[in-house]
Amino acid sequence: MQLSKVELVDIGKKFEREWLFRHFSFVFEPGQPTAIVGANGSGKSTLMKIIAAALPSNEGKVIYRDPQGKAIDIDQYPQLLSWAAPYLRIPPDFTLDEVYHFHHQFKPLRFSHEEWLDVLNLRPHRHKPLRFFSSGMRQKVQLSLALFSNTPLLLLDEPTMNLDKENAAWYKRHVLECIQERIVIISSNEAAEYDFCTRRIRLTS
Numbered sequence: 001m002q003l004s005k006v007e008l009v010d011i012g013k014k015f016e017r018e019w020l021f022r023h024f025s026f027v028f029e030p031g032q033p034t035a036i037v038g039a040n041g042s043g044k045s046t047l048m049k050i051i052a053a054a055l056p057s058n059e060g061k062v063i064y065r066d067p068q069g070k071a072i073d074i075d076q077y078p079q080l081l082s083w084a085a086p087y088l089r090i091p092p093d094f095t096l097d098e099v100y101h102f103h104h105q106f107k108p109l110r111f112s113h114e115e116w117l118d119v120l121n122l123r124p125h126r127h128k129p130l131r132f133f134s135s136g137m138r139q140k141v142q143l144s145l146a147l148f149s150n151t152p153l154l155l156l157d158e159p160t161m162n163l164d165k166e167n168a169a170w171y172k173r174h175v176l177e178c179i180q181e182r183i184v185i186i187s188s189n190e191a192a193e194y195d196f197c198t199r200r201i202r203l204t205s
Contacts, residue, residue, distance in 0.1 A: 003080050003152035004067045005029045006051065006183055014153030019088060020046055022059065030152070033184040037153055045085065046102055047203065048157050051185065053077045061074035064153075082107065084146035085157035085167035085187075089139065094130035096122060098140060099130065107149040119174075135162040140170070148176050154178065157187040168192065195202040 005027055012022035020043040028051075036044045049055035051062060053074055064072040064080060072080070090099055100113050104112060109116060117123040128137055134175055139162040146154060156175070160168040176196060178184065186194045194200075 001072070001076065001152075003030075003064055003068065003072070003183065007020075007063040007065065007152065008051070008060065009063065010055045010060035011047075011050060011062070013050060013055075013057050014044065024029060024060070026201060027178070028185060030183050031180050032199055033186065033197040034199040034201060035178045035193075035197040036187040036201045036203065037187065037189060037194070040143060040189070044066050044203055045087070045157055047063075047201075048083075048085070048155055048185070050083055050107050052083055052155055070200035079107070081152055081153040081155060082146035082149040082151045083155040084139075084142045084159060085155075086161055087140070087157075088142065088146075090130055090142060093129050095129055096120075096126045096141065099145070101129075103145050106144075107151060109145070109148045110118050110150055111148055116144065116148065133162050136164060140167055141161060143171060144174075147171075147178065153183045153185075155185050155187075156193075158190075158193070159186065159188070160190065160193050172196075 008024060008026045011024040013020045017049055036045055036047055046055065050057050053062060063076055066072055093100065100116055116127055145157055146156065161170050163171060184199060188194050
């Protein structure tokens with residue numbers, strides 16, 4: 001299924017009695033990569049979770065629209081998005097090969113299994129459980145699943161937090177390849193992660 005836009009309409013989120021943000025509206029569209037920036041605690045990750053329909057808002061609504069402008073049923077949202085974030089986890093007992101085959105059942109990647117291993121540059125580790133990977137290696141694997149999935153919406157929260165300089169450059173190279181045909185939303189405080197974004201949303205705490 002194709003996706004023409006994601007609309008946030010008068011979104012508000014509070015914890016206990018304190019509003020994190022309120023009356024927030026925005027439209028995300030393909031070819032207009034957007035960065036969500038702001039101080040720690042301003043609600044960047046919370047907003048990403050609301051966009052992904054993984055966390056309900058207290059006010060307003062999130063609407064995914066198809067190319068004809070029709071609202072898509074919320075039950076179909078998970079198949080339309082790919083999401084990488086430090087708080088998301090891949091099962092640690094999966095080997096790299098098992099990660100590919102499991103993920104590919106639900107969201108096919110645009111690389112074959114062997115091509116994916118080469119793009120990751122992790123072929124020697126293909127039979128190793130992820131629990132033995134470094135934090136940077138695990139994050140690179142997670143990023144690859146999001147970047148290379150055949151989905152119209154890409155959500156990236158602090159995408160290079162555990163990556164060294166070489167792998168941060170790897171991220172930048174591959175995210176730039178997909179920004180024209182996908183809706184790309186990046187939550188970050190590191191300018192190098194989103195300096196190519198044409199639009200910015202700044203949340204204030």
